[in-house]
Amino acid sequence: MKPPPFAYHDPSTLEEAISLLSTLPNARPLAGGQSMMPMLNMRFAQPDHLVDLNRIAGLDGVTVEPDGALTIGAMARQRVLEQHPEVARRCPLMVEALAQVGHRQTRNRGTIGGSLCHLDPAAELPLVAAAMEAVVRVAGPNGQRDIAFADFAQGYMTPEMEPEELLVAVRIPAQPAGAGHCFLEYARRHGDFAIASVAVMLVPDAVGRIAEARVALGGVGAVPLRLPEAEAALRGAPDVSRAVAATKTLEPMEDALVPAWYRRHLAGVLLGRALVIAQSRMGRA
Amino acid sequence: MSDVLHRVRMTVNARAATIAVEARRTLAEALREDLGLTGTHLGCEHGVCGACTVLMDGAPVRACLVLAVQAEGAAIRTVEGLAAPDGTLHPLQQAFADHHALQCGYCTPGFLMLAMAMLEENPAMEEAEMVERLSSNLCRCTGYAGILAAVRSVMRR
Incomplete structure (x- = not known):
């Protein structure tokens, strides 16, 4: 196998990269390459121009905002985030998810921005972004704009971005005090994309009751899904069986190996397990 | 162009x-x-x-x-950089031979480089982490037990 021929561009600034993407026909950006390179090797992607983002300085930072939120540069490597103390402190859900993103070898190259833009329906980091209510920052020829992740994940592998725009950072609000989190997935082999995955965040009030519940599911829709019925069932006096029953309304995609009913079944099983773990980790606000 | x-x-x-x-x-x-x-x-x-x-x-x-x-x-x-210039195998390569960690050998260079990184990063690695790390590569012959045994044998106990 061999990628189709393309012209390679190696800009050193963001402005230059955006200018290349806006002027060259059929140009695609290349981040960590752990999804783009397979697509090139298999010729699913046939760009005429490839704009490599790896030499652009300053796109891989991790900063803590005054309100405790994390701002993570799009080119931050997954393996760096997995080991980063501020990520562990402020978004342990992401660390738990990262352990299941491919393998260490792929995480050494793969980036958070690449994963969010590739937007595979079963990928871990988009699910974390959905559960954490992340906001992505996109830069284009007319400047930058912020988009709530829920709006960014527009459709199947389709981020809400123009071809000449680049995701530059993602802002992740800090996990609220006392919150209990859990990320679980089921894949046939470790490192494969999940058949179904779940991210749960339970936010307590001052006496330790669930004030806010967030339930996000991956692999069961075109994009990561929040499950409002389950979230409502968990607030106050939590009704776990009603929350799990909310997965019965899911309409997952089918493929040759995995029928829709199995993904739906797994979503319920994983949600039940994740809620037990998240509750055990929850404290008080 | x-x-x-x-x-x-x-x-x-x-x-x-x-x-x-x-x-x-x-x-x-x-x-x-x-x-x-x-x-x-x-x-x-x-x-x-x-x-x-x-x-x-x-x-x-x-x-x-x-x-x-x-x-x-x-x-x-x-993998060409592992053995000494005189051809003496790296201890990891020798361990693969000793523990029957290869049959057809196609996957072996990848496993050796993967294991080299493990050895250099943490030579006192726990077994569970070895298994997790080795799971990133595929071998269709050995069933992995020999590979794990070989890597385990060169780790500091």
Whole structure:
């Protein structure tokens, strides 16, 4: 196998990269390459121009905002985030998810921005972004704009971005005090994309009751899904069986190996397990 | 435009190497075709099997998922760099032989480089982590028990 021929561009600034993407026909950006390179090797992607983002300085930072939120540069490597103390402190859900993103070898190259833009329906980091209510920052020829992740994940592998725009950072609000989190997935082999995955965040009030519940599911829709019925069932006096029953309304995609009913079944099983773990980790606000 | 050759300077097994490649050349192909280092094997060519694992600036990466042009300035290590100049096998290579960690040998260079990174990063690694790390590469012959035994045998107890 061999990628189709393309012209390679190696800009050193963001402005230059955006200018290349806006002027060259059929140009695609290349981040960590752990999804783009397979697509090139298999010729699913046939760009005429490839704009490599790896030499652009300053796109891989991790900063803590005054309100405790994390701002993570799009080119931050997954393996760096997995080991980063501020990520562990402020978004342990992401660390738990990262352990299941491919393998260490792929995480050494793969980036958070690449994963969010590739937007595979079963990928871990988009699910974390959905559960954490992340906001992505996109830069284009007319400047930058912020988009709530829920709006960014527009459709199947389709981020809400123009071809000449680049995701530059993602802002992740800090996990609220006392919150209990859990990320679980089921894949046939470790490192494969999940058949179904779940991210749960339970936010307590001052006496330790669930004030806010967030339930996000991956692999069961075109994009990561929040499950409002389950979230409502968990607030106050939590009704776990009603929350799990909310997965019965899911309409997952089918493929040759995995029928829709199995993904739906797994979503319920994983949600039940994740809620037990998240509750055990929850404290008080 | 797309058949432009790009000059890439890198260090391969501690020796300077300069090649001229098309942009679409993967690092794995460049090692094999341009530098004659055919120890790095290509299996799936889409990042699933790990046969092409090499060390890039010390970290194991899948060489089929890196473009050769992206290796500009990088230090690459391949299976050819493991044995001593006189041909004496690296202890890890010897352990693979001793523990029957290979049959057909196709996946072996990838596993060796993966295991080298493990050994260098944490020579006192727990078994569970060894299993997790080794799970990133595929072997269709051995059933993995021999590979795990070989790696375990060179780890500091």
